[in-house]
Amino acid sequence: MLYNSLQAIQSDLFASKITVRQVVEGYLQRIEEKKRLNVFLEVFADESLQTADALDKRIADNLQVGKLAGLVVGIKDLISFKGHGLTCSSKILDGFEAKFSATVVERLLKEDAIIIGRQNCDEFGMGSANKNSAYGRVLNNIDNSLVAGGSSGGSAVAVQADLCMVSLGSDTGGSVRQPAAFNGIIGFKPTYGRISRHGLAAFASSFDVIGILSKTLEDNEKVLEVISGKDNFDSSSVSNAFKSADKPTTSKKLVFFKQVMQSEGLSEDVRKQFQDKIQQLKEDGHKVEETDFPLLEYLLPTYYILTMAEASSNLSRYDGVRYGLRENDNSLEHLYKKTRSQGFGEEVKRRIMMGSFVLSAGYYDAYYTKAQRVRKVIKDKTTELLNTYDFIISPTAPGPAFKADKIKSSPIEEYLQDIFTVHASLAGLPAISIPLGKTKENLPIGFHLVANEFEEDALYSFSKYLVTL
Numbered sequence: 001m002l003y004n005s006l007q008a009i010q011s012d013l014f015a016s017k018i019t020v021r022q023v024v025e026g027y028l029q030r031i032e033e034k035k036r037l038n039v040f041l042e043v044f045a046d047e048s049l050q051t052a053d054a055l056d057k058r059i060a061d062n063l064q065v066g067k068l069a070g071l072v073v074g075i076k077d078l079i080s081f082k083g084h085g086l087t088c089s090s091k092i093l094d095g096f097e098a099k100f101s102a103t104v105v106e107r108l109l110k111e112d113a114i115i116i117g118r119q120n121c122d123e124f125g126m127g128s129a130n131k132n133s134a135y136g137r138v139l140n141n142i143d144n145s146l147v148a149g150g151s152s153g154g155s156a157v158a159v160q161a162d163l164c165m166v167s168l169g170s171d172t173g174g175s176v177r178q179p180a181a182f183n184g185i186i187g188f189k190p191t192y193g194r195i196s197r198h199g200l201a202a203f204a205s206s207f208d209v210i211g212i213l214s215k216t217l218e219d220n221e222k223v224l225e226v227i228s229g230k231d232n233f234d235s236s237s238v239s240n241a242f243k244s245a246d247k248p249t250t251s252k253k254l255v256f257f258k259q260v261m262q263s264e265g266l267s268e269d270v271r272k273q274f275q276d277k278i279q280q281l282k283e284d285g286h287k288v289e290e291t292d293f294p295l296l297e298y299l300l301p302t303y304y305i306l307t308m309a310e311a312s313s314n315l316s317r318y319d320g321v322r323y324g325l326r327e328n329d330n331s332l333e334h335l336y337k338k339t340r341s342q343g344f345g346e347e348v349k350r351r352i353m354m355g356s357f358v359l360s361a362g363y364y365d366a367y368y369t370k371a372q373r374v375r376k377v378i379k380d381k382t383t384e385l386l387n388t389y390d391f392i393i394s395p396t397a398p399g400p401a402f403k404a405d406k407i408k409s410s411p412i413e414e415y416l417q418d419i420f421t422v423h424a425s426l427a428g429l430p431a432i433s434i435p436l437g438k439t440k441e442n443l444p445i446g447f448h449l450v451a452n453e454f455e456e457d458a459l460y461s462f463s464k465y466l467v468t469l
Contacts, residue, residue, distance in 0.1 A: 001018065001022075001026060002026070002162055003023070003165070004215060004216065005215075005216045005218060005219055006068065006070065006071050006165065006218075006219050006222060007218065009023060009070040009071070009165075010069065010070055013059060013069065013070050014059070019052070019056045020051075020052040020053075020055045020056050020059070020069070020070055020114070021049060021052040021053055021056055023052070023070055023072065024048050024049055024051075024052040024072060024114060024116070025049070027072050027116055027162075027163060027164060028043070028045055028048070028049075028116070030161070030162055030163055031043055031116070031117070031163050034141070034161050034163060036139065036144075037138060037139045037141055037144075037157055037161060038120055038135070038136050038137065038138050038139060038154075039074075039119055039120060039138055039154045039157050039158045039161070039163055040074070040117040040118065040119055040120070040154070040158070040163070041077055041085065041087065041089070041117075041118050041119065041120050041135055041154075042084065042085050042117055042118045043116065043117040044084065044115060044116055044117050045116075048072075048114050048115070048116050051114050052114060055069055055070075055112055055114075065112050066110065066111030066112030066113070067111045067112075067222065067225070067226060068108065068111040068112055068113040068222065068223070068226060069111075069112040069113075070112075070114075071112075071113045071114065071165055071166060071219070071222075071223075072113075072114050072116050072164045072165050072166075073108060073113045073114065073115050073116065073164055073165065073166050073167065073168065073223075074115070074116055074117055074118070074119045074154075074155060074158045074159075074163065074164040074166075074167045074168075075105065075115060075117075075118050075119065075155075075167070075168045076118070076119050076121050076152050076154070076155050076167065076168060076169045076170055077089050077118045077119060077120060077121050077154075078121065078124070078125055078170050078200055078201040078203075079102050079104065079105065079118075079168055079170070079199060079200055079201075079210070080098040080099075080100060080101060080102045080105070080199035080200070080201070081098055081101050081102070081105050081115065081118065082098050082099065082100050082101040083097065083098065084097065084098055084118065085097060085098070085118060086098040086118075086201070087134075087135075088121075088123065088124045088125075088201045089120055089121050089122065089123045089124075089132075089133040089134055089135055090123045090124060090134050090343065090344065090345065090348070091134040091325060091342070091343050091344075091345070092318050092324050092325045092339070092340070092343030092344055093318070093323075093324045093325070094134070094324075094325060096323060096324055098199075100199065101199060102196075102198060102199020102200060102210075103196040103198040103199055103227075103231045103233060103234070104168060104195060104196065104199065104200075104210055104227040105199065107226050107227045108168075108223075108226060108227065110226075111226045113223075113226075116163075116164050117164075119152075119154035119155045119158055119167060119169075120133050120135055120136075120138050120153070120154035121133060121138075121150070121151045121152055121153065121154050121155070121169070122150040122151035122153070122175075122347070123344070123345045123347065123348050124201065124203050124311070124315065124348055125151040125152075125170050125172055125175055125201075125203040125208075126151065126203065126311070126347050126348055126351055127150040127151050127347055127414065128149065128150045128151070128174070128175075128178060128414045128415070128417040128418060129147040129148075129149065129150050129153070129402075129404070129414055129417075130147060130148040130149060130150040130151065130153025130154065130179070131147065131150070131404065132150070132151075132345055132346075132347045132348070134345060137153075137404060138153045138154045138157055139157070140157065140182070140183070140401055141157050141160055141161040141183070142160070142183070142184075142401070142443065142444070143401075143443075145403055145404060146182075146401040146402065146403060146404060146443075147182065147401050147402060147403075147404050148179060148182065148183070148401070149178050149179025149180075149181070149182035149183065149401060150175060150178070150179060151169075151170070151172075151175040151179075152167070152169030152170065152171070152175045152176050152179050152187075152211070152213065153179045153182075155167035155168070155169040155176075155179070155213050156169070156176075156179035156180055156182065156183040156185060156187065156213050157179075157183060158213075159183070159185050159213050159214060159215060160183040160184060160185050160215075165214065165215070165219060166212065166213065166214045166219055166220070166223055167212075167213040167214075168210055168211070168212060168213075168223075168227075169187075169210070169211050169212075169213055170200055170203070170208055170209065170210055170211065171187075171189040171208075171209050171210075171211040171425070172203050172204050172207045172208050172209075172307060172425060173207065173303050173307065173418045173421060173422040173425045174396075174397075174417075174418045174420075174421025174422060174425065175211075176188065176189055176211030176212070176213060176433075177189055177211070177396055177421050177431060177432070177433035177446070177448065178396060178397050178417060178418065178421055178433070178446075179213075180213055180396070180433045180446060181395075181396035181397050181400075181433045181435075181436075181444065181445060181446025181448075182397070182400065182401035182444065182446075183401075183444065184435050184438075184444030185213060185214065185215055185435070186213065186214050186215065186216070186217060186220055186432065186433065186434055186435075186463075187211060187212075187213050187396075187432065187433040187446075188211055188212045188213075188214075188220050188224070188430075188431075188432045188433075189209055189211045189424060189425070189430060189431045189432070190209055190210075190211065190224065190228065190242075190430050190456060191238075191428060191429060191430045191453045191454050191456065192206075192207075192209055192236070192428035192429075193236050193237055193238040193428075194209075194224075194228050194237075194238060194242060194430070194454065194456065195209060195210045195224075195227055195228050195237070196210075196227075196229075196230075196231035196233065196234040196237045197209070197210065197234050197236065197237070198231055198233035198234045198237075199233075202310075202314040203307065203310070203311055203314065204306065204307035204310035204311055204314070205310055205314060206306070206310060207303075207306070207307055207310070207425050207426075210227070212224060217434075217460055217463055217464050217467065218464075220460070221244045221460050222244075224242045224244075224456065225241070225242055225243065225244055228241045228242040229241030229242075238454075240454065242456055242457070243457070244457060244460065245457045245461075246457075246460075246461050246464070247457060247458055247461040247462075248461075249461065249462065249465040251285050251286055251287065252286045252287070252390045252391065252462060253286070253287045253289070253388070253389045253390050254281065254286060254287065254288045254289070254389060254390060254391050254392075254393050255288070255289050255290070255291050255385060255388075255389040255391075255392055255393070256278070256288070256289075256290055256291075256392070256393050256394055257290070257291060257292070257293040257296055257392075257394070258290050258291070258292055258293075259292070259293055259294070259296040259297070260296070260394050260395070260420065261274075261275075261290070263398065263419070265398040265399070265416055265419070266395065266398050266399070267398060267399035267400070267439070269399070269400070269439035269440060269445070270395045270397075270398065270399055270400070270436075270439070270445050271395075273395075273436050273437045273439075273445055274394075274395050274436065274447070276437075277436060277437075277447060277466075277469075278393075280469055281469070284469065288393075289389075291385070293381075293385075295374075295377065295378050295381060296419075296423075298374050298378070299378065299419065299422050299423055299426060300415060300416070300418065300419055300422060301371070302371045302374045302375055302378065302426060303418070303422040303425065303426055304354075304415065305358050305367050305368065305371040306368070306371050306372065306375065307351075307355075308351045308352075308354045308355035308358065309355040309358050309359050309367075309368050309371075310355070311348075311351045311352060311355050312351070312352050312353075312354075312355025312356045312359060313355070313359075315344075315348070315352055318339075318340065318343065318344075319335075319336050319339065319340070320335055320336065320338075320339030320340070320343070321335070324343065325339055325342070325343040326339055327339045327342055327343075358371075375426050378423070378426050378427060379426065379427045379428070382423070382427045382429065382450075383427070383452070386429075386450075386451070386452040387452075390451070390458065390462070391449045391450060391451055391459070391462065392423075392449070392450040393447070393448065393449055393450075394420045394448045395420060395436070395445065395446065395447065395448060396420060396421065396433040396436075396445070396446030396447065396448040397417055397420065397421070397445070397446065398416065398417065398419060398420070399445075400439050400441070400443035400444065400445050401443060401444075420448055421433075421448065423450065424450045427450075428453065429450050429451065429452065429453055430450070430451050430453070430454070430455065430456045430459055431448060431449060431450045431451070431459075432448070432449050432459055432460075432463055433446040433447065433448050434446065434447050434449075434463050434466060434467055435447070435467070447466065449462065449463065449466075
């Protein structure tokens with residue numbers, strides 16, 4: 001039996017119409033049936049069933065259970081779960097077992113969620129198509145010839161294909177929101193600091209956040225309630241945990257950038273769907289305005305300079321000495337070179353080299369320092385806008401999911417998939433992708449909203465209104 005929401009599952013659970021074991025067995029069966037999609041790198045089948053049995057006994061004994069009892073969750077292969085594999089979809093960590101659990105995992109388990117497995121992704125979260133995994137690409141369940149989106153493509157496909165109810169992914173520049181749009185589901189990125197990053201393998205530490213993928217906004221919101229808040233293991237986390245509060249959908253002020261609508265890469269299908277939604281909003285009494293945002297052309301260069309620099313630093317720990325892959329050689333220098341050249345994939349090596357270049361003595365000020373200054377300007381200008389408007393809106397991606405063989409030699413076209421999502425990441429703001437509609441080819445596209453920092457409650461409330469508009 002398929003359920004569309006946690007509320008529906010819990011209603012039947014507490015009425016003794018189903019058991020948690022039956023729910024878990026249903027998902028395990030679908031995971032096996034959809035194995036060809038290459039979504040899960042590891043399925044925690046026995047453990048999930050044991051957890052389900054223990055939960056069923058507590059329900060039968062009328063004992064209190066957690067807020068997420070019955071919720072089946074998948075986690076991206078960048079999130080640590082003690083005693084389970086953690087490879088970051090990279091050969092360099094093949095066979096590595098996590099030594100501790102991420103804070104988000106501990107908080108999920110405390111509220112009786114069932115973690116069913118770890119999901120394939122772009123290596124170390126670097127990619128927009130889920131084609132950079134050392135374990136093969138994830139197939140799009142809607143059309144296997146299309147990309148799943150990235151880097152949390154496995155997490156998005158898992159939700160879309162009913163292999164779990166909710167997935168936790170990571171979002172550095174759009175890695176939760178873009179695959180959500182490609183798969184016709186909801187992808188949420190919190191304010192930087194809202195969710196602890198403890199236990200999330202680092203790509204770019206000043207950008208990385210843990211995000212939530214789901215089919216319903218209500219489930220997304222419930223998970224954020226559980227996993228948000230201060231964590232002593234993450235100094236960037238904040239104390240104000242999220243509490244859901246539906247706000248009345250009064251007339252809102254929304255803004256979009258004229259440069260977005262004039263973007264050469266924007267498909268006509270997406271442009272039309274977005275314009276139609278704007279018209280609907282206006283007819284429903286909301287104020288929607290266009291504004292000039294000349295900084296748009298600097299978003300991607302700034303993002304990639306900074307994230308590659310941070311990746312170069314963060315990934316230096318994978319040296320073949322302390323853990324992971326070790327390619328033995330006669331000297332330490334050769335050990336480093338051999339291990340890293342054979343352990344990392346092409347895209348990861350590209351970003352490490354570019355990051356090392358922009359951090360080098362002769363280029364540090366010309367690239368890295370300048371990019372940090374531009375980031376500050378982008379943040380300030382965005383805050384000014386959000387002091388006037390409630391939300392910044394745009395399509396989530398320039399087009400729907402594209403053919404897997406489209407990107408071959410040049411990574412530039414893949415980088416351009418992030419053009420509308422990196423804005424929120426640079427500014428550290430909450431953002432969400434919700435289904436906007438479908439193209440003429442019946443492929444899903446996403447509608448993207450950005451709110452001011454820590455205004456997730458307003459973002460969810462307005463999104464609930466939007467999906468019914």
